[in-house]
Each structure stands twice: as C-alpha cells, then as structure tokens.
Amino acid sequence: MTQEMTSRLVIDYRNATDHAVGADNGVSAAELDAIQSYVSEQHARINAEHASQVQRWQDLPDNIALADEIAAFAAEAREQYDDFILIGIGGSSLGAIATIMALCHPYRNLLPKGQRVGPRFFVLDNPDPEKVKATLETVDLSKTLVNVVSKSGQTAETAANFLVVREALVNAVGEAQAAKQIIATTDPESGILRQMATEQGFRTFPVPPGVDGRQTVLSAVGLIPAALAGVDIHALLAGARAMRERASTDNVRQNPAYLLAALSVLSDTNHGKSMLVTMPYADALFGISDWFRQLWAESLGKKLSTDGKEVFAGQTPIKALGAIDQHSQVQLYTEGPNDKLIQLVAVEEYRDTVAIPEPPHADLEYLKGGELGQLLSRERLATAWALTQAARPNLTITIPTIDAGIVGEFFYMMQLQTVMAGALYHVNPFGQPGVEAGKNATYALMGRGGYEDLKAELLETPTDADAYICS
C-alpha cells in the first residue's frame, strides 16, 4: 500500500529580488521571464532523458518493494544489534547522516537500549586513525552491524576502513559470524565489493545503477541507516514523491526546484553572488545543509569550454546554522562583500516547546512569557530583515515542522534544483571529472601499479622549495 502526501514546503523569495534589495543585488521579474522558455526547454529535455533511462534518480522514491525489504530487515536488526557502523564517504554517508540528524533524538547514542530506537550510530567516513581506533574501542563488536557502502569497492578511504573494521570483527567474533554482521551496499552486478560479498557471504543491497553517489540518499544507501535508526522510510519516500508531483510543472515561479535554481544561478551570473549560504534555524536540519553542500559543489563546480575559452562554473555552497551563525558569520554577511545569496530555513512548529521562565532582571523582561522556538523564529525574522536592509539578498524556505515527509521533500527538491542549475550553468551536473587527478595521485603515492611515472613526478622536490618554508 502506497502512502501519499502533499507537498508542504513554502518559499518566500521577495528579499532575493530587486524589489527588496535593489537592481544590483536582486533578481528581477524580467530576468525570471527571460529564462522561462529556456527552463521549459530544459524541463522537456530532462523529462525526455528520464524516459530514456537517464535521470534515474527520479525513480528512487517509487521503490516501495525495496523500502519494504529494508524496513523488514531493519526491524529485526534493531533488536539484534547494539551498535551500527556505516563505512562510506561523500555520497555514501552524507545522506544517512542528514536523515538521522533530522529525524532522530539528538543524543540517541547516549540513550540506554530501551529508550533508544535501534543501535547506536557510528560513521567511518574519513580514514582518520584516531577516529577509527576510537570507534572500534567504543562499540561492542559482538553486537555490531557493519554496513559498507561503495558502488565499486574501489574508493580508497572506504576500502581501507572496511579492511580494518572487518579484521577487528573477525578477531572478535570469528570469520563465519563476522560475515553475518556485515552488509554491503554496492553495485548489483559488478565491482570488487560485490565480489568480496559473494566470496565471503555478506548480505547485499543495491546501489542503483545510473545514478551518482550524491543522488543515492533515497536508495538503499540512505534508507538502510535511516531505517535502523527508526526513521519511517516510507514517509521519507512519500515526501519525495509529493515534491516530485509538485515539481512537475515547467513554470519557473511555480516549481520550487526550478525557482530556487533560477534565483541561485541568476544571483551568481548576473549579480555576483558567488556563494550560496544554506542556513536552517534548527540544529536538526544542519545535516541537510551539509548533504546539499556536496550535491551543489560536486554537480556544478565544472569547467567548460565556451567559444574555445575555458569557463569555470559553480557557486560555492556554504553551510550555516541559525541562530548560532548570527554570532559568527552575520557580521560578514551584512557588512562584508555583497557576494552571497542566503537561503534561510524556517520551522513553523518545532517538535518541542520550551517555555522561558520569568526573568529575574528588568533588562530581560522582554523574554517574559516567551518560548525558545518563538525566540529562534524571531531571530530568523530579524536576521532576514537586517540582511535585506543591508541589500543582501535572501530567501526563506518555510516548513510546517520537521518530519520524514519534509526531509523527503528537501531531498527531492534539492536534487531537481541542482539538475536545473546545471542546465542554467550549461554544465553537466553528473560525474566529477575534477577529482580524478587527485585520486590518481593518491594511487601513485601509495605505490599502485601503473602509476610509476606520476609517482616520480609527485616526489620531485622543486629546487626552490626551501625558500617557501616558514619554520
């Protein structure tokens, strides 16, 4: 049975327009009008690609059978395990972190077993020896489920961390039992992680073919950790479908994904806003900023040739958090260079209400009868107003509350927003060709066969090296 929802997210973009921040800094109605036909054309192109099996990330919210399978697996695993280690980096971990941060208790790892839904959650993304060692010393390996996530199994950081964790697990519980405590999320058909899973007997879940790592949050990659932590993954998918339905129009003012793409890219290309700040007013939504930061940067930060000239596209995404960054970044946002578009995220009703007690001093009288969520919301309104007064463009995405459906809406909207932004920048939002050089250099430095020449080049010390050392 498929649950259906209606999209509930609202965007107020007046402060990002010339009406609020002037023609230099704000996007005008004429600018939006001017790109409508191009947006429509690109909308048709994206739909045509989808029909021919490209843009397959759009179909992930429909995989109810997979969600059922994962929910059933997770229901058992939640009882069986005290600890859960996710091994994956970039797109293989950011979505899970965002979901769990948004939808689970902020201190869930501290809650005792009875009060906590599912096992404690640990992520080994970085091959940082200090963090890896601490993680292995903290978990109870005999009751730990390990989920290694890599499409190919070739990602150096993930492979290294997995080899370390697998050995520790084998040492703790023996080879046969270790294999039962490992699940691999990987390519359904090929790759070395697939091969290892077959040889060693790990249960597997698929990384969907035809999507980039940063588009996997609504696949098994993101759903398994979420389900283990007790998230209603069916509602997550239903929220994504609700947004997909709503974002099926080509009207740039009515389609929230296209509207945000247009405002962001026009702010960058026509108004010099080279940075896009995402600033939710809720600790729980900070992970979504971080997930979006990867999506936006890796999809749009691309080199392209225009009339034989190299052009470097891409707005730099910045994660911020309200109200905390009012005490850190807002001075810069208000009086520094006018080079940012700031998207605030407002929560109409927080999941908890905390009344502010009677203040003991006249100077704090204004807090009397107040409530923390109300204070936080007013801080946001005040910041939006102050930014606007300083002609700094900003917009506000309002959600009724934080729940699985809304998180699903964000995930779908921001992915479509990024695809349309790619079209507006004239770059291919898929792939990440710019990281190959660094990957190859790592292989060379690690002594991988076939990279000997590069290694020699890398180890060459410039003759003037000493002149640039301050020690």
Added chain:
Amino acid sequence: MTQEMTSRLVIDYRNATDHAVGADNGVSAAELDAIQSYVSEQHARINAEHASQVQRWQDLPDNIALADEIAAFAAEAREQYDDFILIGIGGSSLGAIATIMALCHPYRNLLPKGQRVGPRFFVLDNPDPEKVKATLETVDLSKTLVNVVSKSGQTAETAANFLVVREALVNAVGEAQAAKQIIATTDPESGILRQMATEQGFRTFPVPPGVDGRQTVLSAVGLIPAALAGVDIHALLAGARAMRERASTDNVRQNPAYLLAALSVLSDTNHGKSMLVTMPYADALFGISDWFRQLWAESLGKKLSTDGKEVFAGQTPIKALGAIDQHSQVQLYTEGPNDKLIQLVAVEEYRDTVAIPEPPHADLEYLKGGELGQLLSRERLATAWALTQAARPNLTITIPTIDAGIVGEFFYMMQLQTVMAGALYHVNPFGQPGVEAGKNATYALMGRGGYEDLKAELLETPTDADAYICS
C-alpha cells in the same frame, strides 16, 4: 612554575605563490616585499597599542594564576560531576568546542565514568527547543555542573537558555543546591549576569576586560570547559606563549601569523581569492576550523569608507575537512571558479596508528602494508598537488602531532594573523557593528520596551508580498 615550549608549526606556502600557480593566482615575492614596510609599521602600532592596554588578548597566555585556580577547581569538579552543560554562543562556546574536539577522546560522552576524564560535555549555544529539551532529558541534573558564559548577560540566546536550565536545576535539586552547581563566566565588575551571580551566590570566573568574545579562548571562557574535560591548560597556554615569542618579529616571511595574513589578504585583494578554506586532515582539528571561521568573518567582514565611497572588506572563511571533502568540495575547488585560497593542515604523526590488513583483491593491493594515517597524509599530498596543477593556490600548515601546545599555537597565531589581516584590509578587527541591526530587530519582535517603532516597521507586510510566495 611556568612551563616553556618552542613553536613547532611549519608553513609551506610555495603553492600559494606565482612560482607554483602563476602570476594571476599566486602571490609574488614582489608583492610580499612591497608590503613589508607597512607590515613593520603595523607591527609597531600593534605593539604600541598593547603597551597602552589595547590588544590585551595577547596577555591571556600569561595568566598562570588563573590557570592554577581553574585547574584546581576542575580537578575537584571532575570527581563531583557526571555531566557538564556549557551555556554560551559564538565566542563563548566555539573555543571550548575546538579545544575539547582536538584534545579529548572523540566519543568521550559515551565512555563510562571510570574511563572518561571528567563529566560528559554538552553545549547549549542555540536556543533550539528540540536540543535544549533533549539535553535536559539526557543529563542527570543532580550531578550536573552548569557554566553560563556571557560578558554582559544580555545575549538573548544565552539568557533564555540559562533561565530554562536554571529552572530545571532548581526543580531537580532545590534553589540552594542549584546555586552551587552553577558557575558564571562574566564581566568581573558589571552586567546583569554578574548581578545575578552575586544575588544568587554562583561562583564566578572573569571574562577578561578589553577583549572581544572571539578572543576569549585562552581566558576562563575557554579554559574552564577544557580543564573539566582533562585538557592540560597550562600546556595550552605555553603553546600560545611559544607562538607569541616566535611571532614577535616584524618580518612578513618569518612571522607565521603575518605570513598567513599577508598571503590571505593579498590573495583576496590582488588575485580575487574571496574565500579562505581551512581544511585540516584530522577530524580532531575540525573544531579549530570552525573557531577560526568566526574569528576571521566577524573581525574582517567590515564596511569602510574610502574616499567617500563605501567598501566592503573581508574574505569568507570556509571550514572543510580532509579527506572527506575530497568527496564533496574538491571537484568545485579544482574545476570551479578560481576564487579560493586553501590552507591545508597536515599532521606528521597521528596519535594512533592503524595498520591496513592484507587486501583480498588485486585492485586493492596498493593498500598492502599501509596504515590509515599514511593514507590520509598521501591523500593530502595528492590533493595539494592536484590543486596546484589546476592553478588553485594552496598552502600547508604542518604540525608534528595534535597536543595541547600545538592547539595553543594555533589559537595565538590565528588571532595575531587576524589582527594583521585587519590592518591589511584597513578595517578595525575589533567589534561587530554589523550585528546590531539584527539584535535590535530581535528585541523589537520580542516586544522589548523602547523598540516599538522598529517593531511596527518589522511587522509591516509589503503590499506585493504575495507575488513572491511559492506554495
């Protein structure tokens, strides 16, 4: 007895110069030479100000008596309390978070009492009702020490959170006992938090006069939480003094703080690098990036008048983490707009060593005999090389290992770097005039007396508001 140290931090800046990334993108020797006399002049000005009781943040590392007092207090409190709540925002919490993240066990809150040094550590910075409620439900209030940090006591977020926590504490343990479990770090003489502390009998520690909130990490503000978590605060101060000694030269190439200030500001003003990315290759150092992000943004993001024209200064600081952001931001850093200076932080020896086990597949053979820290270091070298190949300026700050002395060096160096950067931008790095408008707007929306006109202005809805809503 005063412990003394020698500075151990090394800067390699060749990749930030024209020799490595070309004249468009790199700072030249001539540019550094050209500012030497101005740097010397500003060095003399800073020293003169220090002699006349300005720049007093420079003296904080000398306050051994305060460190002794805090260490003694913390030694007792570590035995007495199971939980510790720090209530403070911005400069009142970022330094403590950075120190504890760098120098304590990454999962210290999960360790049982015997294995953990000191109480569990909670921060209430944001007045987020969800986080505040979860914190109060998680701690054992009868064994919780609360440290409220605010120079004036007027900071709305801190005041509101403190009123909530104080009431919960009074309800749990009674008024008299609650007063014993609260310590206030505040202005030594005036302000409403000072007044409340006197009336209610809280123990107090001083926020040093004449320094901004973002310069308090080496005062009681930062030292109390650090000492409670078991950090050797005397070593932290000794590291700061070692850097102060080393950074007492006016030579822009020999003074690490001036060198970093010069490279950053010249990269911005002469080469269009409007963003400064700080990317340590160690999870433990991420908090220092975040602390620096506030310092750099709030100090330098300033409006100034030059020849009657408004100029907006300040490079946008960005926190990143290696190797994780290789899978998130490096695509953008390499192929996106060439608008960033990237400062990498290298760790020569991590505090732990984790060998990578024998790989089961030929494609992973290159990991054989490897170690995680070695992999992470090679990832960094590879990234620096790839950035340089793409003409993206970068520099590397290398530290021998992560310890209290090195963290003290970072704190001191980055503060002096920021002061000199202010001079190079011709802005006053102290104060934060740009946040006043937002603060006043919050007061107005909360109904504080005296802000009625502003409130009316804020609540006015533009007649065209509906035209900019996408719902």
